[in-house]
Amino acid sequence: MAAGTNKPLLSVRDLVVEFETDQGVLRAVDGVSFDIHAGETLGLVGESGCGKTVTGLSILGLVPSPPGRIVSGRILLEGSDLAGMDEVGLRKIRGSKVSMIFQEPMTALNPVFRIGNQMRDVLQRHQGLTRLQAHSAAIEILAKVGIPEPAVRVEDYPHQLSGGMRQRVMIAMALSCGPKLLVADEPTTALDVTTQAQVLEQIVRLQQEFGMAMLLVTHDLGVVAETCRHAVVMYCGRIVESSSIDELFARPRHPYTTGLLASIPRATEERGDELPVIPGMVPDLLHLPRGCAFADRCPKAHERCRQSVPHLDLLQSTRTSVACYEPNA
Amino acid sequence: MSARADTVGAHGDSLWSKAFRKFRHDRVGMWSLAVVLAYAIVALGVVLGVWATDWAEVSGPKWSPASVEYWFGTNIIGQDIFARSLYSTRTAFEVGLLVALGATALGALLGAIAGFFSGTWIDELIIWVMGVLDSVPFILLVAAIAYTLQGSPWAMHIAMISTFWIGTARLIRGEVIKLKSLEYVEAAQAIGVNRLMIIFRHILPNTFHILLVQATLSFVAAIKSEVILSFLGLGVKDGMSWGLMISESTFEVLAGFFNNFLAASVLMFGLVMAFNMFSDALQDALDPRTVK
Amino acid sequence: MNPTPESSDSVLLQVRDLKKYFPVRGGWFRGVQQQLKAVDGISFALHSGRTLGLVGESGCGKSTLGRALLNLHPPTAGDVLLDGLPLAGLSRQALFARRRDMQIIFQDPFASLSPRRTVAQIVREPLDVHRLGTQRERRRRVEELLGVVGLRSNALNRYPHEFSGGQRQRIGIARALALKPRFIVADEPVSALDVSVQSQVLNLIGKLQAELGIAFLFISHDLAVIRHISDEVAVMYLGKFVEHAPAEKIFAAPKHPYTKALLSSIPVPDPANKSPRMVLEGDVPSPMNPPAGCPFHPRCPIATERCRIEVPALRESQTDSEHVVGCYLAT
Numbered sequence: 001m002a003a004g005t006n007k008p009l010l011s012v013r014d015l016v017v018e019f020e021t022d023q024g025v026l027r028a029v030d031g032v033s034f035d036i037h038a039g040e041t042l043g044l045v046g047e048s049g050c051g052k053t054v055t056g057l058s059i060l061g062l063v064p065s066p067p068g069r070i071v072s073g074r075i076l077l078e079g080s081d082l083a084g085m086d087e088v089g090l091r092k093i094r095g096s097k098v099s100m101i102f103q104e105p106m107t108a109l110n111p112v113f114r115i116g117n118q119m120r121d122v123l124q125r126h127q128g129l130t131r132l133q134a135h136s137a138a139i140e141i142l143a144k145v146g147i148p149e150p151a152v153r154v155e156d157y158p159h160q161l162s163g164g165m166r167q168r169v170m171i172a173m174a175l176s177c178g179p180k181l182l183v184a185d186e187p188t189t190a191l192d193v194t195t196q197a198q199v200l201e202q203i204v205r206l207q208q209e210f211g212m213a214m215l216l217v218t219h220d221l222g223v224v225a226e227t228c229r230h231a232v233v234m235y236c237g238r239i240v241e242s243s244s245i246d247e248l249f250a251r252p253r254h255p256y257t258t259g260l261l262a263s264i265p266r267a268t269e270e271r272g273d274e275l276p277v278i279p280g281m282v283p284d285l286l287h288l289p290r291g292c293a294f295a296d297r298c299p300k301a302h303e304r305c306r307q308s309v310p311h312l313d314l315l316q317s318t319r320t321s322v323a324c325y326e327p328n329a
Numbered sequence: 330m331s332a333r334a335d336t337v338g339a340h341g342d343s344l345w346s347k348a349f350r351k352f353r354h355d356r357v358g359m360w361s362l363a364v365v366l367a368y369a370i371v372a373l374g375v376v377l378g379v380w381a382t383d384w385a386e387v388s389g390p391k392w393s394p395a396s397v398e399y400w401f402g403t404n405i406i407g408q409d410i411f412a413r414s415l416y417s418t419r420t421a422f423e424v425g426l427l428v429a430l431g432a433t434a435l436g437a438l439l440g441a442i443a444g445f446f447s448g449t450w451i452d453e454l455i456i457w458v459m460g461v462l463d464s465v466p467f468i469l470l471v472a473a474i475a476y477t478l479q480g481s482p483w484a485m486h487i488a489m490i491s492t493f494w495i496g497t498a499r500l501i502r503g504e505v506i507k508l509k510s511l512e513y514v515e516a517a518q519a520i521g522v523n524r525l526m527i528i529f530r531h532i533l534p535n536t537f538h539i540l541l542v543q544a545t546l547s548f549v550a551a552i553k554s555e556v557i558l559s560f561l562g563l564g565v566k567d568g569m570s571w572g573l574m575i576s577e578s579t580f581e582v583l584a585g586f587f588n589n590f591l592a593a594s595v596l597m598f599g600l601v602m603a604f605n606m607f608s609d610a611l612q613d614a615l616d617p618r619t620v621k
Numbered sequence: 622m623n624p625t626p627e628s629s630d631s632v633l634l635q636v637r638d639l640k641k642y643f644p645v646r647g648g649w650f651r652g653v654q655q656q657l658k659a660v661d662g663i664s665f666a667l668h669s670g671r672t673l674g675l676v677g678e679s680g681c682g683k684s685t686l687g688r689a690l691l692n693l694h695p696p697t698a699g700d701v702l703l704d705g706l707p708l709a710g711l712s713r714q715a716l717f718a719r720r721r722d723m724q725i726i727f728q729d730p731f732a733s734l735s736p737r738r739t740v741a742q743i744v745r746e747p748l749d750v751h752r753l754g755t756q757r758e759r760r761r762r763v764e765e766l767l768g769v770v771g772l773r774s775n776a777l778n779r780y781p782h783e784f785s786g787g788q789r790q791r792i793g794i795a796r797a798l799a800l801k802p803r804f805i806v807a808d809e810p811v812s813a814l815d816v817s818v819q820s821q822v823l824n825l826i827g828k829l830q831a832e833l834g835i836a837f838l839f840i841s842h843d844l845a846v847i848r849h850i851s852d853e854v855a856v857m858y859l860g861k862f863v864e865h866a867p868a869e870k871i872f873a874a875p876k877h878p879y880t881k882a883l884l885s886s887i888p889v890p891d892p893a894n895k896s897p898r899m900v901l902e903g904d905v906p907s908p909m910n911p912p913a914g915c916p917f918h919p920r921c922p923i924a925t926e927r928c929r930i931e932v933p934a935l936r937e938s939q940t941d942s943e944h945v946v947g948c949y950l951a952t
Contacts, residue, residue, distance in 0.1 A: 022350060047815035162904045163679075192678035193842060194901045197886035201900055219816065222888030226895065245892045263820035265849035267872065267887050268894075274827065275820040275849065281785055282815075512733035516796065518693055520747045521720040534737045 008035035009213050010059070010181055015073035015083070017054050020066055026285050028054045028068070030237040033312075036181065041207065041214045043228035043245070045221060047260075049282060051237040056183045056217045058083070060100050061090040077181070096126045099174035101167070103186035108170055109158040115169050116154035119176060126177040137176065144209075145172045146202050164195035168202065175206060182207070185217045200227060221264060225249060233257050236285060236293035239312050243320035253320055253327040255298045292324070300326045348538070348614040358610025364603035368418055375419035383409065384416040384569055395588065402588040404577065413569050414592045420570040421552045421600060424486065428551035431490040433544040436497025437533060443498065444505025445528050452502075459495045467492060467554075471563050482566040485558050489551050497543040504536050538615040545608040549601050556597060571597045631704075633669040633836050634690070634804055638662050639699035641682075641689045645909060657909050659685040661860035662699070664935075669803060670834040674851030674868065676844055676883065678905055682860040683840045687806040690838065691723050692716060703804070721751060724797040728809035730789035734781040740767070740792055741777040747799040766795040770825060787818035794825065798833075806838045811846060823850060844887050848872055856880045859908055859916040862935060866944040876938055876951040879917050915948070923950055 017029040029051040036042045044052045057063045059075055061082060075082040077097060082090065094100075102108045110118060119138040123129050129137060135154075142150035145168040158166060167187060174182060187203065188196040204227055207214055216228055224231050224245070231248050233241040233256065241254040252258040259278035280297045283289060291308055295301040304325055312323040352358050374380050386408065393403040401410035443455040462470075470492060475484035508514065509532060517527050558564030559572025574593035582590050641660040659682040667673050677683045688694040690701055692708055701708045703722060711719065727733035734743055744766055748759045764774050770791040781789055790810060797805055807826065811819040827850060830837060841847050847854055848868060855865040856877065864877040875881045885899040901920050906912055915933050918924040927949055938944040939952050 022347065047817060164904055192905070193844070193886045194678065194882055195904065196888070197898060197900050200888070201898070220888060221816070221890040225890045225892045226888045249890065249892050260816055261890065263817055264890055265820070265823065265845045266890070267845040267848045267884065268889065268891075269848070274824050277820045277824060278817040281787065281818065512727040512729055513735045515688070515693055516725065516727065516733055516793070517735075517746070519691055519720065519723075519725045520750055520796075520800070521717045522746065522750050526750075531735050535735070 006037065009038045009040075009078065010036040010215075011074075011076040012055075012059070013074045013076070015055065015058060015075065016071040017051070017058055017063055017068060018071050019068045021286070024286055027288075028237055028285065029058065031073070032234070032237075032239055033073075034232050034239070034242065036213045036215060038180065038213055039207075039211050040230065041204075041216060041228045043224035043231035044215060044217045044234065045219065045224055045231055046234035047219055047282060049236075049285065050234040052217045052234050053185055055234070056100070056185050056215060059181075059183055059215070060094050060098055061085065061087070062100070095122055095174075095179070096177045097179055098181045098183065099177070099179040100183040100185065101170045101174050101187050103189050109166065111158050114155055114157055115161075119154070119169075119173050122173055122176055138172075141172045141176050142169070144206065145169075145175070146198070147172070162195075164191055164199060167191060167199055171199075171203065171206070175210060175212075178210060178212075180212060182212055182214045183217070184214060186219070187216075188223065189218070189220065196223075203227070221249075221261065233260075236283065236288060238293065238309075238323065239321075240294065240324065241320070241322045242312065243318075243322075247318070247320050251320075251328070253315065253322040254294075254324050255300055255326075255328070256294045258328060259297075302326070348611075352610060352614040355610045355614065357606055358614070361603040361606035361610065364599065365607055368600050368603070369422065371415055372419040372422040375416055380412075380415055382412075384412040401592045404581065404589050410574075410588050410592050413574060414571075414596055416569045417571045417574060417593065418596065418600075420565060420568055421555065421597070424489075424555045424565075424570075425548040425551045427486050428489045428493060429544045429548040431486070432493035432547045432551075433497055433540050435490060436494035436543065437501055437536070437540055439494065440498035440501030441505050441528050441533050441536070444502040445509055445524070445532065447502070447506050455498070455502075459498060462492055463495055468558075468561070468563070471558055475563055480566065485555065485564045489554055493547045493550060497540070497547070500539055500543065501536055504539060505532055508532050508535055542608060542612050542615065545604060545611060549604045549608065552597065552601060552604075556593075631669065632666045633704065634667040635700070635702040635705070636663060636665050636667075636690065637700040637702070638664055639686070639689060639701060640697045641685050641694055642697045655909055658682075658860045658911070659908060660689055660696075663857075663860075663862055664699075665855065665862070665865060667804070667836050667838065669836050670830065671852045672830060672837040672839050672850055674847035674854040675838060675840045675857060676842065676847050676854060677857035678842060680905060680908060681857045682908065683857050684808055686857070687725065687808050687838055687840055691720075691725055691806060693725070721800040722802050723804045723806070724800060724802040726790075726793055726797050726805060726807045726810045728812055730786045730793065730813060731781075733793045734789055736781055739778050739780055740772075740784075743781070743792060744795045744799055747796060751800060753800070762799070763795075766798055769798065769829070770795045771821075785818070786814050787822060790814065790822050791825065794822075794829070798829070801833075802835065804836045804838075806840070808840045809842070810839075812841065812843065819846075826850065844883060856883065859906065859911050861916065861947065862945075863917065863947045864945065865935070866938075866941075866946075870941065870944050876944065876946040877917075877948045878921050878923055878950075882920075917948075925950065 013033050015029055015032045016027065019026045019028055032055055034042065044055060046052045054063060058070055059082060063070065070083050073083055077093070082093065109115070116135065116138055120131065120134040123134040123137050124131065139150045139154055142153060147153050147165060147168055161169065184203065188199050191199060200223065216224065218224060228245055230244055232239050233254065235256050241248070241252070241257050243253070248257065249261065252261055262276040263278060265275060278297050283293060283296065289295060289306065291306040292301070292310055295305040298305065310323045310325050312321050314321045315327060387406055388409055389403045389407045391403065391407050395402045401414060404410055439455050443452045446452050471485060471488040474488040478484045478487070514527060514531055517531050555564050555570060556572035556575060559570050560576045564570065564572050571593040574589050578590035578593070639660055640662055642656040642658050645655040645657050663686060665673065675683050675686070685694060689696045696709065703719060708716065708719060741763055744763045745759055748754065748762060753759065754762065763777070767774055767776060772788060772791055781792065784792065810826065811822050814822060823846065829835060839847065839850050851868045853866065854868045854871045855862050856879065857863070858879050864871060864875065864880045871880065872884070875884055882899050882901045889895070903920050906916070906919065912919050914930050915921070915924070915928040918928040921928065933947045933949050935945050935947045938946050
C-alpha cells in the first residue's frame with residue numbers, strides 16, 4: 001500500500017470481528033487488511049456502523065467481549081500477533097507500544113482523580129519511573145501538548161478543564177510512554193471548529209516530533225484530507241477503497257467514495273440548490289445483501305454486483321485498490 | 330431530494346420487546362414468576378369461593394397434627410390451618426395489590442408534578458411533605474392513622490400507601506427532571522400542548538419501567554408490613570392473614586405446637602422470596618445497560 | 622441596520638435587543654449569585670422565505686436564541702415581533718394561536734421523538750392540539766406530510782426506534798410542518814447525521830423552503846452546511862452577533878477576526894487546496910464570566926487597548942451597508 005520496501009509497523013490481515021446480538025451474529029468487520037509504516041498516518045474513513053471504530057479497538061484488544069469477538073485474521077505489530085494475544089500481553093503493549101485516544105475525553109478520564117495522578121500511574125507502570133520522576137515527566141508532556149501552566153493544571157480534576165484541554169490531556173497520556181502507533185478515534189469530533197484546528201495541528205506536530213505512526217479513525221473527510229497521506233474507506237465492515245489522499249480526492253474510484261465526496265457541502269462553494277445524494281440508506285448489518293453491500297444504492301450496479309462480493313484489488317498502473325467491478329476511470 | 334422514499338428498516342427494538350426477550354431467557358426470573366402465579370391462583374380460588382370457604386369453622390379437635398383430613402393440622406380451637414393459610418394468601422394479595430397500585434399511582438403523580446415543576450414552590454411543597462412523612466416512625470404513623478380512622482379496616486392500607494409512595498416519587502421526580510429537558514418535550518411545548526398533557530402523555534409513559542419495578546417492590550413491602558402490623562394488632566381487622574396466624578400462634582409455640590407458625594411463615598417467605606427474585610429479574614430485563 | 626437587501630417581501634420576524642439571562646443560584650441560601658448572559662442584546666430582521674444561518678461554537682448562545690424566539694425560553698428583555706405583532710405579553714391563548722406560525726426542528730433525532738408514540742400520533746399531535754380539520758382530514762394530512770418529507774405511509778403505525786437517524790429527522794420535520802408554519806428554527810438539524818444522510822436532509826429543507834416559502838433560522842456549527850443553505854449569515858460569540866451579512870459576502874470577505882478564524886479553521890476536503898490556517902489561541906471564555914470589553918479580545922490576534930475596555934457595537938461596514946460587524950478594527 002505505502003511506498004517503501006521496509007516492513008510495515010502494523011500489518012492487519014483479513015481481520016474479522018463479530019458481535020453476538022439478540023437477533024443473531026453481526027459481522028462488524030469483514031476481512032479488513034491494511035498496513036501502516038513507521039511514522040505514517042493512515043486515515044480510516046466511513047459512516048457510523050461501517051466498522052471503523054471496531055477495527056481501531058481490535059488493534060488494542062479493546063473490543064468488548066462478550067458480545068464481541070475477533071473471529072479470524074492477524075494484527076501484526078512488529079511481527080507479533082496482537083489478535084491472538086492474551087490480556088496480560090496486551091496490557092503490556094497498550095500504552096507503551098500502542099495508545100488510543102477517543103472521541104469523548106470525559107469518559108476516558110476518571111472524574112475522581114487529578115489528571116496528574118492518572119498520568120503518573122501510566123508512567124510508573126510502563127516506564128518504571130519513581131513518583132517524583134513521573135510527576136515531572138507528566139508536567140513536561142502536558143507542556144508539550146500545549147497546556148498553559150502545566151505545573152498548575154496537573155493538579156486539576158478532569159471537570160475543571162474545557163473539552164479541548166481534556167482532549168489534550170488524553171493525548172498527553174497517550175503519548176507519555178512514547179508509543180510507536182497512536183490509534184485516534186474521532187479525536188476532534190466532539191470539539192468546536194477552532195479548537196479542532198488547534199488539536200489537529202498539535203497531533204500532527206507531535207506525531208512528527210515523536211516519529212509515531214497514526215491510525216486516524218474519522219467520518220470527517222476534511223480532517224482526513226488535512227492530516228493523512230493515505231486513506232482507507234470502509235462500508236458495511238469492508239474496505240471499499242484504499243488510496244493515497246491526493247488520488248482519493250482527485251479520482252475517487254469506488255462509486256461510494258465518489259458519492260460521499262460529492263455529497264459534502266463545501267464552504268468554498270456558492271450557495272447550491274441541491275446537493276448530489278447517495279440514495280437510500282446503509283443496509284442493516286444483520287441482513288446484508290449477498291453481493292456488494294453498496295449495490296442497492298449504486299448507480300452503476302448490475303447483475304454481477306448483486307451476486308458476488310467484489311475483492312479489494314489493486315488497479316492497474318496505480319497504487320489504488322478498490323473493491324468494485326465497475327471502478328471509475 | 331431523492332424522489333425515492335426510504336424503506337423502513339428494523340433498527341433495534343423497543344425497550345419492552347427487548348425486556349420481554351431478556352426476561353424469557355432468565356431462568357430464575359421465569360421460575361419465580363411461576364411461583365408467584367401459583368400463589369395468585371390460590372388467592373383467586375379463595376376469592377371465587379373454590380376453596381378455603383371453611384377457614385373460620387371450628388371443624389376438628391384442638392391442635393390436631395398434620396393428617397389426610399387436616400393437611401397442616403388444626404389450631405388451638407380446632408380450625409383447619411391449611412384453609413386458613415389459603416385464605417391468608419388472598420389477604421396478602423389484596424393488601425399487596427392495593428398498596429402497590431395506590432402507592433405507585435400516588436408516587437408517580439406527585440413525583441411527576443414535583444419533577445416537572447422542579448425549582449418552584451410546588452416542588453418544594455411536595456418535597457417537604459415527603460420529608461415529613463418519611464421522618465415519622467412507620468408503626469407510630471399506622472397507630473395514629475388507625476386511631477384517627479376509628480378502627481377502620483382500611484387504616485393499614487392507607488398508612489402503607491401514605492409512606493410507600495415516597496420512594497417511588499423520589500425516583501420519578503429525578504427521572505422527570507431528566508426527561509423534561511429532552512427535545513421531544515420541547516417539541517410538544519412548541520406545538521402548544523398544555524402542561525398537564527405534556528406530563529401525562531409525553532413524560533409519564535416513559536417512566537413505566539421504573540413504576541413497574543417500584544410496584545413489585547411495594548407489593549413485597551406491603552406483605553411483610555402486614556405481617557408485622559397484624560402481629561401487633563394494628564393490621565387486618567376482620568378476616569385472616571399470615572400475620573394474624575403468627576400472632577395467634579404465640580401461645581401455641583410456648584406449648585410446643587408449631588404448625589400454625591410454620592405454615593404462615595413458610596408461605597409468606599415463599600411468596601416474598603419469589604416476588605423479590607421476580608422483581609430483580611424484571612429490573613435486569615428492563616435495564617438497557619445489561620448485556621444479555 | 623439589517624443586511625437583507627431591499628425587497629418587496631414584508632419583514633416576517635423582527636427581533637429587537639433580545640436578551641435571555643439565566644439566573645445562577647449558589648451560596649448558602651441559594652440566592653441568585655450571577656446572571657448567565659446566554660443571549661445578550663441581539664437584533665435582526667428576517668424576511669419571509671429566507672434563511673438566516675446562525676454560526677457559533679458551543680456555548681455561544683445560538684440554541685438559546687432559537688428557543689427564545691419561540692418563547693420556549695421566555696426572553697428576559699427585548700422584543701420579538703411576528704408580522705409586526707410582539708410575542709411578549711401575549712396571553713396564553715394568544716401565544717397558543719401564534720405557535721401555528723413558528724415551529725422548531727431539533728438536533729438529536731433520538732431525543733426529539735417520544736419513544737412511546739407512533740409516527741402517526743407524533744405527526745398528528747399538532748393537528749389534534751390545534752383542532753385543525755376533521756378526524757379524516759387530519760389522517761389525510763398526516764399521510765400527505767409523510768409524503769412531503771419522503772417517508773412511505775407504511776411508516777404510520779411504527780415507533781421511532783424502528784427508523785434510522787435520517788428518517789427520524791424527517792419525522793421531526795413532518796411534525797414541524799403540520800401546522801403550516803411560516804417560520805422554523807432548525808437547531809443543528811443535520812449535525813447528528815452521517816454525511817450521505819446529511820445531504821438528503823439538507824436537500825429536503827432546501828426544497829421545503831423553496832416550495833412552501835418558509836423562513837428559517839438555521840443554527841449550525843458547520844460553516845460548510847451554513848454556506849450551502851443560507852441567504853444571510855450571522856456569527857455569534859458569547860451571546861452577541863459579531864458579524865451579520867449576506868452569505869456570499871461573509872464567506873468571500875469576512876471582516877471580524879473571529880469569523881476569519883472560524884473560516885480558516887474548517888478542514889477542507891480537498892488536499893490540493895490547502896490554505897494557511899489561522900489558529901486561535903485559548904478557549905471560548907465562560908459565559909458566566911465574560912471578559913470586559915470586546916468578548917473576543919483575549920483570543921484576538923489584533924486586539925488593541927480600546928478592545929479591552931469598550932464593547933464594540935454592531936455597525937455597518939465602511940464599504941457595504943449590508944455588511945454589519947462588531948469590531949473597531951474591521952473596515
